[in-house]
Amino acid sequence: MCYVRKVIYKEKQCIFILITHFPFFFIFIDFFHSFSFSLVLFRDRYINMTQDKCLVDIHTHVYLPEYLELLRKREQVPRVLPPLEEGQDERLIILPDEDKGESTKNGRPVGPAYYDVREKLAFMDKHNIDISVISLANPWIDFLPPTEETFDLARRLNVSMENMCQDPITHGRLYGLGTLPLSSVEGSVAEVERIAALPRMKGVIMGTWGCGKGLDDPALEPLYEAIAKHNLVIFLHPHYGVNLPTSGNMDAGHSLALALGFPFETTYAIARLILSGIFDRVPDLKMLLAHSGGTLPFLAGRIDSCVAHDPAVASKLNHPPSYYLKKLYFDAVIYHATGVKATADFVDPSQMMFGTDHPFFPPLESKDARWMSVDSNLTAIAGAGLDEEIVKGILGRNALKIFNLEMPSK
Amino acid sequence: MCYVRKVIYKEKQCIFILITHFPFFFIFIDFFHSFSFSLVLFRDRYINMTQDKCLVDIHTHVYLPEYLELLRKREQVPRVLPPLEEGQDERLIILPDEDKGESTKNGRPVGPAYYDVREKLAFMDKHNIDISVISLANPWIDFLPPTEETFDLARRLNVSMENMCQDPITHGRLYGLGTLPLSSVEGSVAEVERIAALPRMKGVIMGTWGCGKGLDDPALEPLYEAIAKHNLVIFLHPHYGVNLPTSGNMDAGHSLALALGFPFETTYAIARLILSGIFDRVPDLKMLLAHSGGTLPFLAGRIDSCVAHDPAVASKLNHPPSYYLKKLYFDAVIYHATGVKATADFVDPSQMMFGTDHPFFPPLESKDARWMSVDSNLTAIAGAGLDEEIVKGILGRNALKIFNLEMPSK
Numbered sequence: 001m002c003y004v005r006k007v008i009y010k011e012k013q014c015i016f017i018l019i020t021h022f023p024f025f026f027i028f029i030d031f032f033h034s035f036s037f038s039l040v041l042f043r044d045r046y047i048n049m050t051q052d053k054c055l056v057d058i059h060t061h062v063y064l065p066e067y068l069e070l071l072r073k074r075e076q077v078p079r080v081l082p083p084l085e086e087g088q089d090e091r092l093i094i095l096p097d098e099d100k101g102e103s104t105k106n107g108r109p110v111g112p113a114y115y116d117v118r119e120k121l122a123f124m125d126k127h128n129i130d131i132s133v134i135s136l137a138n139p140w141i142d143f144l145p146p147t148e149e150t151f152d153l154a155r156r157l158n159v160s161m162e163n164m165c166q167d168p169i170t171h172g173r174l175y176g177l178g179t180l181p182l183s184s185v186e187g188s189v190a191e192v193e194r195i196a197a198l199p200r201m202k203g204v205i206m207g208t209w210g211c212g213k214g215l216d217d218p219a220l221e222p223l224y225e226a227i228a229k230h231n232l233v234i235f236l237h238p239h240y241g242v243n244l245p246t247s248g249n250m251d252a253g254h255s256l257a258l259a260l261g262f263p264f265e266t267t268y269a270i271a272r273l274i275l276s277g278i279f280d281r282v283p284d285l286k287m288l289l290a291h292s293g294g295t296l297p298f299l300a301g302r303i304d305s306c307v308a309h310d311p312a313v314a315s316k317l318n319h320p321p322s323y324y325l326k327k328l329y330f331d332a333v334i335y336h337a338t339g340v341k342a343t344a345d346f347v348d349p350s351q352m353m354f355g356t357d358h359p360f361f362p363p364l365e366s367k368d369a370r371w372m373s374v375d376s377n378l379t380a381i382a383g384a385g386l387d388e389e390i391v392k393g394i395l396g397r398n399a400l401k402i403f404n405l406e407m408p409s410k
Numbered sequence: 411m412c413y414v415r416k417v418i419y420k421e422k423q424c425i426f427i428l429i430t431h432f433p434f435f436f437i438f439i440d441f442f443h444s445f446s447f448s449l450v451l452f453r454d455r456y457i458n459m460t461q462d463k464c465l466v467d468i469h470t471h472v473y474l475p476e477y478l479e480l481l482r483k484r485e486q487v488p489r490v491l492p493p494l495e496e497g498q499d500e501r502l503i504i505l506p507d508e509d510k511g512e513s514t515k516n517g518r519p520v521g522p523a524y525y526d527v528r529e530k531l532a533f534m535d536k537h538n539i540d541i542s543v544i545s546l547a548n549p550w551i552d553f554l555p556p557t558e559e560t561f562d563l564a565r566r567l568n569v570s571m572e573n574m575c576q577d578p579i580t581h582g583r584l585y586g587l588g589t590l591p592l593s594s595v596e597g598s599v600a601e602v603e604r605i606a607a608l609p610r611m612k613g614v615i616m617g618t619w620g621c622g623k624g625l626d627d628p629a630l631e632p633l634y635e636a637i638a639k640h641n642l643v644i645f646l647h648p649h650y651g652v653n654l655p656t657s658g659n660m661d662a663g664h665s666l667a668l669a670l671g672f673p674f675e676t677t678y679a680i681a682r683l684i685l686s687g688i689f690d691r692v693p694d695l696k697m698l699l700a701h702s703g704g705t706l707p708f709l710a711g712r713i714d715s716c717v718a719h720d721p722a723v724a725s726k727l728n729h730p731p732s733y734y735l736k737k738l739y740f741d742a743v744i745y746h747a748t749g750v751k752a753t754a755d756f757v758d759p760s761q762m763m764f765g766t767d768h769p770f771f772p773p774l775e776s777k778d779a780r781w782m783s784v785d786s787n788l789t790a791i792a793g794a795g796l797d798e799e800i801v802k803g804i805l806g807r808n809a810l811k812i813f814n815l816e817m818p819s820k
């Protein structure tokens with residue numbers, strides 16, 4: 001009995017099981033324990049929630065044509081491979097060592113949802129999303145050397161994204177986050193100046209590598225200062241994972257690298273950044289953490305406690321680590337109500353913003369269906385027991401303020 | 411300005427600052443953002459809480475004399491080194507690579523709190539703890555080869571712990587968790603049979619290595635079955651961390667290995683265990699997760715979502731991963747209210763139990779003080795907005811039921 005089938009077919013089957021399988025009613029009971037069932041329970045609530053309110057997606061990616069072109073030319077990860085069979089999609093291989101795993105080596109299909117603005121708009125329409133703040137998907141251009149060619153590519157990518165956001169067919173529904181040539185701090189600072197001059201660009205997306213030595217690298221401080229000076233937001237997004245030894249006992253595919261490696265990476269990178277004291281020196285730095293901060297809202301107490309018991313580390317900071325963490329922004333891409341509640345308990349919920357992680361985690365079956373990945377995040381927000389006004393904030397109003405966005409005229 | 415000093419001296423200084431430093435009142439405001447201040451706010455509440463109720467500590471360690479003897483003889487980590495100067499304590503080096511870090515290579519002082527039952531009782535008295543369920547501290551005897559000598563040591567350790575719990579000076583306030591010679595499944599199954607026959611032993615403590623290949627190793631199934639058959643609890647505790655690359659930018663000492671490496675290790679090990687399907691095959695296995703499950707209550711939604719989108723992985727399970735997670739037990743050693751709330755939201759709070767992690771995280775200053783590490787966990791429980799009856803459960807009643815303990819006559 002595989003629960004995925006149940007999830008996919010839940011809408012058709014719920015009533016069917018009740019009518020025809022009464023003796024097997026216990027099968028239905030299983031739904032109570034799966035997040036899929038909560039989608040049914042909260043269905044009306046989150047659809048109402050998105051119909052009459054402003055919905056802004058601040059975690060949504062594109063693979064710009066210039067970037068796909070680069071990935072097609074490469075012979076190592078990250079790269080784009082040709083279709084396995086004629087008529088199929090190209091295939092994207094981006095995660096470290098993904099090319100070596102039996103179940104991951106063929107990559108994931110990269111169709112128009114990854115690059116076509118019409119697909120982005122169609123996805124937004126399907127889910128009642130008013131505005132998307134789009135960003136290049138990982139691993140950006142972190143892997144390119146600090147050359148003029150790289151700087152030029154960054155420039156072209158950002159202009160291309162600005163143009164996508166200005167495309168008349170978008171009716172003002174798109175804003176963008178820029179990409180930096182991070183292997184050079186100087187090149188990145190120069191690019192920040194250009195991004196700040198592009199009217200629809202509201203920040204930058206960054207991985208956790210910095211220019212190769214992590215976010216706590218003192219060499220990055222001029223970059224942080226430039227970003228803060230222009231009131232841009234850093235969207236901090238994982239890509240590299242942490243080194244989780246494979247068990248040899250089973251092949252878990254991408255699942256645990258994505259489910260755990262990503263949030264662990266974010267958590268560790270930000271903990272290091274905070275211990276470096278950067279937020280004492282550049283207190284105005286606005287940073288948005290992907291996936292509700294990895295695990296930081298949950299682990300903040302333990303981090304405070306471990307640091308407090310290590311005076312050599314604590315003495316470098318003006319405040320406990322959680323003080324700085326509470327000033328950051330968190331998306332609400334955490335897929336269950338417990339995570340939304342914990343984040344909203346840890347930070348002021350005015351610092352939380354809805355996101356989808358589109359075009360990742362597409363529906364497994366019908367292309368026309370609403371996306372389970374989106375609905376589980378909406379359900380989580382609806383089911384977190386938060387006040388109506390707080391919910392409205394997380395769904396869109398907070399993003400309007402934090403990114404300084406204008407609502408498009410519907 | 412170092413906030414640790416503030417934490418340590420908070421009680422003396424709070425009023426002092428208010429009276430003498432009124433122009434610097436903003437310094438006091440900082441306390442609002444630190445967990446230390448909440449200790450002051452909730453002080454009366456948690457002291458009342460522990461005075462008239464049953465308080466059971468299920469996460470508390472000892473280094474039995476036989477174990478210290480072994481560690482003294484060793485020439486590599488884990489080991490005990492002689493005092494740096496005469497009259498000082500011996501020094502314990504247990505974490506991987508701890509001997510290589512500049513600020514960690516001298517280890518931590520290992521005084522009587524680590525082995526003397528009188529010190530355990532004094533610690534319990536100071537914090538109004540009625541019962542402690544003691545366990546050998548990490549890394550147990552995982553590093554020993556599968557020989558008769560190792561099996562014999564396990565046997566002696568468990569008898570020694572049983573004797574400590576039966577010592578008349580404890581007045582029935584101690585129960586124990588046994589240690590297994592995990593490099594051999596057969597040896598461990600035999601030891602489980604012996605542990606089950608020791609009246610004050612209520613379970614076993616285990617790391618995440620299993621017999622060297624992780625908890626999802628199919629070879630371990632006979633061991634899980636034996637433990638479940640005797641209705642013993644596995645206390646799953648981290649030791650090895652995950653490989654977090656050092657930044658080279660700063661020396662964070664033990665702090666991040668403990669704050670993050672430990673909970674990441676627990677999270678990854680249990681996620682793998684669940685994906686192995688063991689809880690479909692041995693559904694009665696009782697497992698208690700250290701440090702509130704690492705990060706599992708927060709990441710469960712993301713794990714469910716990533717697994718649901720990877721049918722090859724999901725199809726091996728009868729339910730989503732969170733279904734199995736919700737059947738496990740969680741300590742409340744998470745040091746802030748957000749973590750307690752999240753755990754109590756994720757699982758039925760009747761599956762949560764108070765713990766201290768004694769003798770780790772001792773007070774930095776006065777030996778006579780209450781321990782900040784204990785008070786931050788009590789404060790977290792008091793401040794989590796839970797019903798009185800739920801709090802009573804977490805503080806002690808749940809442990810009485812789950813471990814089948816008897817309240818000592820006071």
Ligand SMILES: [Zn+2]
Nearest residue numbers: 059061237357
């Ligand atoms: Zn993303």
Ligand SMILES: [Zn+2]
Nearest residue numbers: 469471647767
């Ligand atoms: Zn412990």
